[in-house]
Amino acid sequence: MLSRTAENLFWLARYVERAEYIARTIDATLRVTALPAAYIGKTNEWESALLTAGASRSFYDTYAEANEHNVVEYLSFNPANPSSIRNCIEQARLNSRAVRTALTVEMWDTINGAWIELQEVWSKGTTSREELARFLRFVQETSLRFDGSAYRTMLRNDAYWFSRLGVHLERADNTARILDVKYHVLLPDEEQVGGPLDFYQWRSILRAVSALTAYHWVYRETLKPWLIADLLILNDSLPRSLASCYDNLARNLDQIGVAYGRQGPAQRHARGVRNRLEHSHMDDIFQRGVHEFIQEFIADNARLGEIITKQYLV
Amino acid sequence: MAVAFDEMNDPGGDIRQAYSELSRWLKETPPDALHYRRQEAELLFRRIGITFAVYGDAEAQERLIPFDVIPRILSGKEWVILEKGLKQRVRALNLFLRDIYHNRDILRAGVIPDDLIFQNPVFRPEMNGQGVPHDIYVHIAGIDIVRVDAEDFIVLEDNARTPSGVSYMLENREIMMRLFPDLFARHRIAPVERYPDELLAALCSVAPRSASAEPTVALLTPGVYNSAYYEHSFLADKLGIELVEGRDLIVKNEEVFMRTTEGLKRVDVIYRRVDDDFLDPLTFRPDSVLGVPGLMSAYAAGNITLANAVGTGIADDKAIYSYMPEIVKFYLAEEPILKNVPTWRCREPRELAYVLDNLADLVVKEVHGSGGYGMLIGPAATKATIEAFRDKLKREPEGFIAQPTLALSTCPTCTEAGLAPRHVDLRPFVLTGRDRTTVVPGGLTRVALKEGSLVVNSSQGGGTKDTWILDE
Numbered sequence: 170m171l172s173r174t175a176e177n178l179f180w181l182a183r184y185v186e187r188a189e190y191i192a193r194t195i196d197a198t199l200r201v202t203a204l205p206a207a208y209i210g211k212t213n214e215w216e217s218a219l220l221t222a223g224a225s226r227s228f229y230d231t232y233a234e235a236n237e238h239n240v241v242e243y244l245s246f247n248p249a250n251p252s253s254i255r256n257c258i259e260q261a262r263l264n265s266r267a268v269r270t271a272l273t274v275e276m277w278d279t280i281n282g283a284w285i286e287l288q289e290v291w292s293k294g295t296t297s298r299e300e301l302a303r304f305l306r307f308v309q310e311t312s313l314r315f316d317g318s319a320y321r322t323m324l325r326n327d328a329y330w331f332s333r334l335g336v337h338l339e340r341a342d343n344t345a346r347i348l349d350v351k352y353h354v355l356l357p358d359e360e361q362v363g364g365p366l367d368f369y370q371w372r373s374i375l376r377a378v379s380a381l382t383a384y385h386w387v388y389r390e391t392l393k394p395w396l397i398a399d400l401l402i403l404n405d406s407l408p409r410s411l412a413s414c415y416d417n418l419a420r421n422l423d424q425i426g427v428a429y430g431r432q433g434p435a436q437r438h439a440r441g442v443r444n445r446l447e448h449s450h451m452d453d454i455f456q457r458g459v460h461e462f463i464q465e466f467i468a469d470n471a472r473l474g475e476i477i478t479k480q481y482l483v
Numbered sequence: 484m485a486v487a488f489d490e491m492n493d494p495g496g497d498i499r500q501a502y503s504e505l506s507r508w509l510k511e512t513p514p515d516a517l518h519y520r521r522q523e524a525e526l527l528f529r530r531i532g533i534t535f536a537v538y539g540d541a542e543a544q545e546r547l548i549p550f551d552v553i554p555r556i557l558s559g560k561e562w563v564i565l566e567k568g569l570k571q572r573v574r575a576l577n578l579f580l581r582d583i584y585h586n587r588d589i590l591r592a593g594v595i596p597d598d599l600i601f602q603n604p605v606f607r608p609e610m611n612g613q614g615v616p617h618d619i620y621v622h623i624a625g626i627d628i629v630r631v632d633a634e635d636f637i638v639l640e641d642n643a644r645t646p647s648g649v650s651y652m653l654e655n656r657e658i659m660m661r662l663f664p665d666l667f668a669r670h671r672i673a674p675v676e677r678y679p680d681e682l683l684a685a686l687c688s689v690a691p692r693s694a695s696a697e698p699t700v701a702l703l704t705p706g707v708y709n710s711a712y713y714e715h716s717f718l719a720d721k722l723g724i725e726l727v728e729g730r731d732l733i734v735k736n737e738e739v740f741m742r743t744t745e746g747l748k749r750v751d752v753i754y755r756r757v758d759d760d761f762l763d764p765l766t767f768r769p770d771s772v773l774g775v776p777g778l779m780s781a782y783a784a785g786n787i788t789l790a791n792a793v794g795t796g797i798a799d800d801k802a803i804y805s806y807m808p809e810i811v812k813f814y815l816a817e818e819p820i821l822k823n824v825p826t827w828r829c830r831e832p833r834e835l836a837y838v839l840d841n842l843a844d845l846v847v848k849e850v851h852g853s854g855g856y857g858m859l860i861g862p863a864a865t866k867a868t869i870e871a872f873r874d875k876l877k878r879e880p881e882g883f884i885a886q887p888t889l890a891l892s893t894c895p896t897c898t899e900a901g902l903a904p905r906h907v908d909l910r911p912f913v914l915t916g917r918d919r920t921t922v923v924p925g926g927l928t929r930v931a932l933k934e935g936s937l938v939v940n941s942s943q944g945g946g947t948k949d950t951w952i953l954d955e
Contacts, residue, residue, distance in 0.1 A: 172742045173731050266707050270720040278530065285529065327744060429745050481744045 174268050175331040176482035181264035181280070182319075182335030188257035189312035190343040190377075191244050192305045194221050197377040199298070201369050202237065215240040220350045221377070224250055241301060246294045254308055258287050271328045275318035283311040327428060330421040331481070337421070338474055341414035344401055345467045347377055352398075352459045371397055378409040398459065399451045411466060415443040418473065425481070435476045442469050488632050488892040489904055490555070501558040501953055504669050509553075514901065517552065520662045521897060524550050527658050549946035550655065552662065555894045555907055555928040559955035562673075562924055565628065565636050565911070568820030570920045571811060573624050573913045576643055576798045578814040580620035583797060584610045594809050599830075602881075605796030605851065607759060609766060613783060615792045616689045617917045622790040623682070623754075624913040625649075625927075628821070630892040637822045637889070638807070639908060643799040644791060645756045648927040649912050650714035653678060653721070655949040656925070671954040673924035678912070679721035681923060685916030686722075686752050689788050693738075694751035701725045701741060703732070703755040705773045710942075715756050722754075729757070734777030737784035752788045759793050801850045801884050802828055824889060830881040838885040839876065842869050845885045847876065860937060862888050891937055894948065896930055906931045908939050909950060924952040 198218040216235045219225040222244055231249055232239040245254045262284040265277055272280075286307065295301040316336070323329040351374050371392045375381040380400060387404060388396050405412040419439040426432040454462045491502040498506045528547050557565070582589055583600060584607075590597050600606050625646025627639040656675050660667055683700065690698035704715035706728050719726035731741050732750065740747035755762065761771040766779040781787045797803065803810075805826035811819040827834040827845075838845060847859040859872045876883055893904035911926035928948040929939035939945040 175744045269716040
């Protein structure tokens with residue numbers, strides 16, 4: 170297929186995944202901040218939401234204060250924020266138009282429909298929490314529909330695999346980012362472990378990656394920080410864990426390699442990261458430092474994006 | 484201006500035969516039902532994303548062309564004549580182009596003045612002596628046809644460069660079949676859906692000799708911001724070929740390749756929807772980012788077929804248009820089946836004088852214009868507009884032609900006040916491949932939605948209709 174088509178499919182999937190992640194981050198933050206102040210402590214959850222969304226630097230070009238109104242507006246609708254949900258959906262639609270021939274009708278319909286709704290219903294943003302909740306649900310449902318229609322209607326060929334690469338690369342980045350911002354509350358030797366603040370922070374992390382219920386199914390225990398870290402980093406049965414993302418990345422790249430009859434640096438790099446995750450234990454990671462581990466992972470993940478681009482997309 | 488020819492009702496108040504069943508159906512169908520179907524149609528169009536862009540209109544970057552649900556109907560007998568006339572016309576266009584870029588018999592015979600060709604900015608000296616596969620220059624033609632009475636079909640314009648609109652012919656039919664299955668059941672309507680197959684066959688048949696047995700065809704688009712982008716992606720999809728932009732292509736050793744995830748892949752035929760000027764920055768406009776550097780060298784080497792060929796603009800130029808009856812006779816020794824609109828060439832002083840004296844009654848068009856931009860419709864224009872045009876004409880008479888204001892035929896059309904006659908034209912699409920020329924029975928009917936308006940262009944508020952050719 171055309172390199173540009175593959176590139177568009179890859180980024181289309183990334184934008185949709187990113188929109189969902191930002192919606193989940195806002196949703197999780199709203200839940201924490203709805204608690205009485207005694208439970209939250211002194212941290213500014215909206216500041217932390219910005220960090221998680223990777224938007225904290227540019228935010229202050231537009232706003233002076235990281236409060237609910239400003240952050241929600243910036244992350245959801247602000248045109249100056251390249252990763253705002255609105256920009257993600259607009260970019261996704263632009264990418265879709267450019268590769269319409271590679272999309273199934275159902276996928277096009279999802280993106281085009283979301284874009285129309287964005288213009289017709291959400292052009293002025295949201296004015297109440299109820300509206301905001303509806304908006305966030307709309308974004309998450311768009312992502313689910315997009316993912317579902319890709320899964321159910323796309324031919325299993327390179328178009329599908331490049332689209333999946335986008336999903337998993339973006340997802341791995343998002344999960345790693347939330348871990349990077351919140352890693353301090355996951356450290357086992359943190360003071361006040363098990364205090365109300367931590368408990369709600371943990372819940373909010375799990376909620377942001379839609380893993381709250383999964384946690385209970387996997388561990389059948391109350392929330393423990395190292396188990397949360399284990400779930401999000403190493404447990405390959407959780408779709409948003411780093412391990413699962415890299416299982417998928419390595420497999421999809423392998424499928425492309427087989428179809429094209431040629432393996433390359435992207436395949437080797439993805440396998441390398443996957444193998445490292447497979448052979449890691451939480452104890453070692455804590456000993457070496459969660460922060461360092463995550464930082465290294467984020468760099469590795471970004472590197473994979475560059476290698477894929479060089480090998481296939483230009 | 485004469486009373487317009489009404490395609491459904493004859494002057495005696497009877498319904499013409501082709502419309503008899505539709506007329507009965509309209510009487511049985513409550514107005515509400517029509518209104519409801521109209522809304523449904525609009526929703527479908529928006530969902531599918533069939534839009535076009537209006538240049539210079541930021542608000543309406545993507546707009547829907549209004550779709551009128553009342554079909555325009557031609558009888559099988561009428562179609563037979565039209566089809567014959569279209570094939571004749573396109574054959575003549577191809578022979579003319581071959582001649583202009585080679586022997587120039589027609590110039591030597593004095594049928595057309597030399598300077599009309601050589602002074603013409605759409606004449607491409609790069610094409611002099613350059614062969615094209617099977618001498619076909621115009622693979623896809625869109626010939627704009629109007630009617631003023633029951634007898635004749637008149638050609639308003641030949642579009643031999645990159646005619647658009649065929650996606651509407653196909654999508655309008657799809658949507659009509661979804662919305663009005665009962666109405667279809669009551670007619671025998673010639674299908675249009677084989678157009679993509681015919682187009683692909685025509686394109687493959689003109690592949691260069693160096694191509695493999697299964698030539699690779701690609702559609703070259705200027706990109707998502709082009710007003711016809713939807714059509715480009717629609718056609719690429721229907722043909723099952725890659726939709727490429729200039730940046731996807733690269734020329735190496737006078738061959739054209741596209742950049743794919745598996746490396747470079749040779750392309751043999753390009754159905755290009757990019758104008759000549761932008762095709763190759765090394766040959767034409769150096770500032771073009773839409774084109775492919777070196778494309779013309781591969782073309783000259785005979786390693787790529789461009790459809791349509793470079794330089795076809797010289798055949799659909801509005802000044803050349805006025806010579807079409809002579810062109811048909813010169814190459815085919817036949818009487819033209821389709822008529823021309825009488826045309827005054829403002830480049831000729833005597834004709835200019837007549838035009839200046841009668842501006843208020845004439846339509847004046849730019850020789851190189853299209854899309855309904857930059858034209859004067861005398862009877863509908865204000866005094867000031869006419870005077871402004873008079874100055875333009877005097878300053879640059881060779882840039883204009885003038886024609887009488889035609890009373891374009893009308894078809895019943897949905898309006899706020901119920902069904903009413905509106906002026907229409909028709910653009911059928913003529914395909915030419917190695918062995919044959921085909922016209923899929925149908926075309927794009929454009930309708931001027933404003934009462935009394937004669938401008939059918941979508942950029943000027945025109946709409947479209949499904950066009951039915953009855954299979955009798």
